[in-house]
Amino acid sequence: MAMKKTLINRDKGRDLLTYAVVIAAFIVMQTLSTQGRLSSAVKGYLVPVCCYIVLAVSLNLLVGVCGELSLGHAGFMGIGAFSGVVLATLLKDTVDNVTLRLILAMVFGGTLAGLIGLLIGIPVLRLRGDYLAIVTLAFGEIMKNIIGNMYVGTDETGFRFAIATAKPKLVGKGKWILSGAMGVTGIKKLSTFAVGFGLILFTLFVVLNLINSKEGRAIKAVRDNRIAAESVGINVTTFRMKAFVVSAFLAGMAGALYGLNYSSLDSAKFNFNTSINILVFVVLGGMGNILGSVISATVLYILPEAMRGLADYRMIIYAVVLILVMLFTWSPKVKEYTSVAADKVKRIFRKEKEAAK
Amino acid sequence: MSNLYPKNTVQVPTFNTFRESDAGKPLVLDVRNLGIDFGGLTAVDSFSVSLGPTEICGLIGPNGAGKTTIFNLLTGVYQPTRGSVLINGIDTKGMSTHKVTKLGIARTFQNIRLFTDMSVLDNVKVGMHNQIKCSFVSSLFHLPGYFAAEKRANARAMELLDFMGLAELADQKAGSLPYGVQRRLEIVRALATNPSIILLDEPAAGMNPSETTELMHQIRRIRDTFNIAIFLIEHDMNLVMNVCETIAVLNYGRLIAKGTPEEIRQNPTVIEAYLGKEDAE
Amino acid sequence: MNILQYIINGISIGSIYAIIALGYTMVYGIAKMLNFAHGDIIMVGAYVSFCVTNYLGLPPLVSVAASMVVCTVLGIIIEGLAYKPLRGTPSLAVLITAIGVSYFLQNAAQLIWSSNPKSFTSIVSNIKPLHLFGSLTITGEVIVTVAVSVVIMLGLTWFTGRTRIGKSMRAVSEDRDAAQLMGINVNRTISITFAIGSALAAVAGVLMCSSIPVLMPTTGSMPGIRAFTAAVFGGIGSIPGAMLGGILLGIIETFAKAYLSTQFSDAIVFGVLIIILLVKPAGLLGKQVQEKV
Numbered sequence: 001m002a003m004k005k006t007l008i009n010r011d012k013g014r015d016l017l018t019y020a021v022v023i024a025a026f027i028v029m030q031t032l033s034t035q036g037r038l039s040s041a042v043k044g045y046l047v048p049v050c051c052y053i054v055l056a057v058s059l060n061l062l063v064g065v066c067g068e069l070s071l072g073h074a075g076f077m078g079i080g081a082f083s084g085v086v087l088a089t090l091l092k093d094t095v096d097n098v099t100l101r102l103i104l105a106m107v108f109g110g111t112l113a114g115l116i117g118l119l120i121g122i123p124v125l126r127l128r129g130d131y132l133a134i135v136t137l138a139f140g141e142i143m144k145n146i147i148g149n150m151y152v153g154t155d156e157t158g159f160r161f162a163i164a165t166a167k168p169k170l171v172g173k174g175k176w177i178l179s180g181a182m183g184v185t186g187i188k189k190l191s192t193f194a195v196g197f198g199l200i201l202f203t204l205f206v207v208l209n210l211i212n213s214k215e216g217r218a219i220k221a222v223r224d225n226r227i228a229a230e231s232v233g234i235n236v237t238t239f240r241m242k243a244f245v246v247s248a249f250l251a252g253m254a255g256a257l258y259g260l261n262y263s264s265l266d267s268a269k270f271n272f273n274t275s276i277n278i279l280v281f282v283v284l285g286g287m288g289n290i291l292g293s294v295i296s297a298t299v300l301y302i303l304p305e306a307m308r309g310l311a312d313y314r315m316i317i318y319a320v321v322l323i324l325v326m327l328f329t330w331s332p333k334v335k336e337y338t339s340v341a342a343d344k345v346k347r348i349f350r351k352e353k354e355a356a357k
Numbered sequence: 358m359s360n361l362y363p364k365n366t367v368q369v370p371t372f373n374t375f376r377e378s379d380a381g382k383p384l385v386l387d388v389r390n391l392g393i394d395f396g397g398l399t400a401v402d403s404f405s406v407s408l409g410p411t412e413i414c415g416l417i418g419p420n421g422a423g424k425t426t427i428f429n430l431l432t433g434v435y436q437p438t439r440g441s442v443l444i445n446g447i448d449t450k451g452m453s454t455h456k457v458t459k460l461g462i463a464r465t466f467q468n469i470r471l472f473t474d475m476s477v478l479d480n481v482k483v484g485m486h487n488q489i490k491c492s493f494v495s496s497l498f499h500l501p502g503y504f505a506a507e508k509r510a511n512a513r514a515m516e517l518l519d520f521m522g523l524a525e526l527a528d529q530k531a532g533s534l535p536y537g538v539q540r541r542l543e544i545v546r547a548l549a550t551n552p553s554i555i556l557l558d559e560p561a562a563g564m565n566p567s568e569t570t571e572l573m574h575q576i577r578r579i580r581d582t583f584n585i586a587i588f589l590i591e592h593d594m595n596l597v598m599n600v601c602e603t604i605a606v607l608n609y610g611r612l613i614a615k616g617t618p619e620e621i622r623q624n625p626t627v628i629e630a631y632l633g634k635e636d637a638e
Numbered sequence: 639m640n641i642l643q644y645i646i647n648g649i650s651i652g653s654i655y656a657i658i659a660l661g662y663t664m665v666y667g668i669a670k671m672l673n674f675a676h677g678d679i680i681m682v683g684a685y686v687s688f689c690v691t692n693y694l695g696l697p698p699l700v701s702v703a704a705s706m707v708v709c710t711v712l713g714i715i716i717e718g719l720a721y722k723p724l725r726g727t728p729s730l731a732v733l734i735t736a737i738g739v740s741y742f743l744q745n746a747a748q749l750i751w752s753s754n755p756k757s758f759t760s761i762v763s764n765i766k767p768l769h770l771f772g773s774l775t776i777t778g779e780v781i782v783t784v785a786v787s788v789v790i791m792l793g794l795t796w797f798t799g800r801t802r803i804g805k806s807m808r809a810v811s812e813d814r815d816a817a818q819l820m821g822i823n824v825n826r827t828i829s830i831t832f833a834i835g836s837a838l839a840a841v842a843g844v845l846m847c848s849s850i851p852v853l854m855p856t857t858g859s860m861p862g863i864r865a866f867t868a869a870v871f872g873g874i875g876s877i878p879g880a881m882l883g884g885i886l887l888g889i890i891e892t893f894a895k896a897y898l899s900t901q902f903s904d905a906i907v908f909g910v911l912i913i914i915l916l917v918k919p920a921g922l923l924g925k926q927v928q929e930k931v
Binding site for chain 3 (some may be wrong): 165287320322332
Binding site for chain 1 (some may be wrong): 432434453454455456458459463464466470471472473474475479482483484486487489491493496497498499503506507510546547549550
């Protein structure tokens with residue numbers, strides 16, 4: 001039927017545009033990179049931008065699509081980062097292919113983050129709104145605290161794992177890979193832009209599919225009118241749970257990619273501030289707008305870095321820009337002023353045109 | 358308000374109004390002595406009613422009598438303080454709304470609760486949620502099973518929309534529709550859940566006389582086509598008297614009369630409850 | 639150190655959380671927004687007091703008054719410029735703007751006063767510490783902090799219960815549209831709420847830095863988050879809830895650091911919070927609002 005086609009086409013069109021933009025951006029950046037035309041600073045942005053895009057898109061699934069405020073996303077990123085790095089180090093001698101090791105680390109990081117998301121979700125997703133936000137914040141802080149006191153390593157007794165206040169003693173010859181507050185050092189950098197791009201595609205595939213599926217409709221329905229959704233038999237909690245776990249899994253994979261991009265890693269990075277940053281990316285890009293998240297994550301990550309030249313003033317400028325963007329995008333009064341101003345300008349141009357005739 | 362309950366509670370006769378085709382079939386809805394207290398206020402007390410599998414029953418009563426409260430009790434939105442609700446023989450005790458719906462009961466709302474940001478078609482497809490067989494993994498990765506299920510869902514949803522004459526509006530945003538159309542869409546969405554009984558809460562509210570007449574025909578058609586029972590709350594006496602086979606009258610949370618439209622029309626307790634006025638819109 | 643000392647320390651830090659939480663909860667209850675910049679107004683209050691004491695050489699009470707005035711004005715300006723234009727938009731939008739304001743305040747402070755920690759002179763200089771039962775020490779700061787927080791809570795309860803402005807605040811928090819229809823100037827009420835919240839923040843900042851005399855641009859951030867959790871924990875929108883939540887959080891934090899582990903204190907405090915929210919999903923004194931179907 002002709003009607004059905006337009007409905008599906010409109011959604012598909014938007015999704016295809018998202019894929020197209022990402023693929024085009026990758027081709028451009030990768031070509032510039034291999035031709036040596038990128039400064040080392042810009043090269044250094046490539047992988048982190050991929051990570052933050054995935055983090056923003058996965059958080060958008062939770063915040064923008066499901067309407068749940070989550071303030072602990074960095075916690076899942078951290079779980080993914082540390083578990084990915086530990087696995088990659090453990091597999092250093094057994095798996096030679098660098099890309100394979102990276103992918104295994106990412107899958108492992110994602111799976112662990114997803115499992116923890118599941119465990120957390122079961123008791124917690126009964127809460128609503130601000131209370132859920134607080135609990136996610138709390139979990140983020142708890143995870144950061146625990147990882148900061150975790151010891152993972154190998155020695156002569158085999159695999160060692162401990163959560164302790166002081167560094168436990170190793171038996172015989174061995175090494176702590178993750179050493180409490182010291183984090184992980186001496187990481188072999190495995191992350192590549194290509195794999196990052198692959199992760200973005202995978203994330204887009206999963207998230208966009210979910211949005212356009214029966215589950216996606218159910219989630220939108222719950223958001224639109226929870227009581228009506230329940231009345232047609234939709235179990236609200238199940239969906240929040242599914243979205244939560246998928247979101248955590250993707251964040252974990254992004255975390256692993258991030259962790260394997262640096263030679264050292266410590267848990268202080270995965271804190272409330274990082275969670276808030278990712279949330280800012282999502283809101284600025286548009287709630288539920290996946291392409292928006294891709295763009296905002298890229299721009300807002302690069303912006304503070306690019307402004308390093310402005311030294312002390314850059315964060316203030318960033319803050320002011322953030323406030324202004326929010327006002328211009330959301331405030332009805334500001335939008336009114338701008339449209340009135342725009343009208344006035346248009347009228348002036350029209351008058352000039354007529355005077356010129 | 359000194360005494361909330363009428364001094365003489367009328368002994369309500371119970372009698373069968375089953376259609377012959379329903380004889381011997383189990384009840385789709387069996388409500389026994391349902392009651393609920395909100396703090397100190399008893400909103401509903403000793404409410405009992407039973408519906409056969411294709412019976413059209415009307416629930417009427419003055420404003421504030423507790424009619425929507427009863428619908429909320431039947432659908433698991435409120436948990437009763439006393440009594441029980443059995444849907445197709447299964448007790449709904451302790452069940453949350455979505456579980457109760459899965460037993461085969463669907464409803465519309467007094468203040469329309471559509472998914473206003475979603476299209477008409479999507480509203481119906483959400484209603485079909487539990488009928489669409491497609492696993493989560495299939496959805497995540499858009500496996501072939503997903504496409505087949507969506508195709509079937511689209512076809513069925515369009516069928517249902519066509520039934521109520523809304524097929525042309527499939528693509529429109531539900532929130533942009535006129536009031537009467539929104540009410541019809543809510544009914545389609547409820548039908549999409551494949552229920553055994555559908556609860557209509559004031560389906561004619563805000564409708565003009567011609568729309569109401571159309572609705573009367575539609576209600577009968579729904580029952581005849583889908584072979585389901587219909588339990589409806591209405592203030593429009595014209596509709597109630599013409600469409601319903603049985604009528605239950607509620608006042609201050611208690612059942613004061615039950616019978617055929619003719620019997621109810623002549624029942625003195627009912628007339629007293631309405632102060633002799635018949636709301637004919 | 640015995641258990642009583644820990645309780646006292648807990649109540650002391652808890653009172654500070656309580657004062658901050660009161661500001662959060664009032665603004666949330668009435669303006670329906672989470673003001674993430676609240677913690678940073680605390681920091682500004684402390685810095686103003688520091689400057690007045692150290693650079694102008696004025697007595698402590700003057701510096702507190704100056705703090706309160708500056709923060710009140712700051713709060714009203716921020717509200718007018720950044721939050722008021724967004725009234726009626728989804729709460730997430732205002733939240734992000736508040737985050738922008740928070741960043742702005744922190745970095746402005748860094749530019750003005752640099753990120754070197756400043757040593758704060760306590761405003762309590764003439765109250766000698768109490769020594770009880772041999773090992774128990776109650777410092778002047780603790781006494782003043784607890785006393786001030788009790789006064790504030792009683793004051794707020796009286797204010798919202800008895801005065802016209804207070805009652806209009808309660809009305810706006812219950813039903814904004816109905817309040818407007820009753821002739822209440824909602825905009826002014828919300829601005830007044832922010833003013834009061836900011837003044838409280840100033841007091842909290844001064845008291846906090848009197849007990850813990852290190853002052854940096856990031857000083858307000860962590861206590862802000864802790865107080866936010868305390869406000870939700872006690873039931874967001876409830877004034878006694880904020881008080882209770884703050885004090886309990888302070889006690890739990892102190893006990894966790896003392897008896898369990900300093901390193902895991904974060905995890906323990908937040909863990910207890912989660913457990914309590916699971917048992918009482920609307921917070922300790924919060925109310926679950928039933929939606930009309």
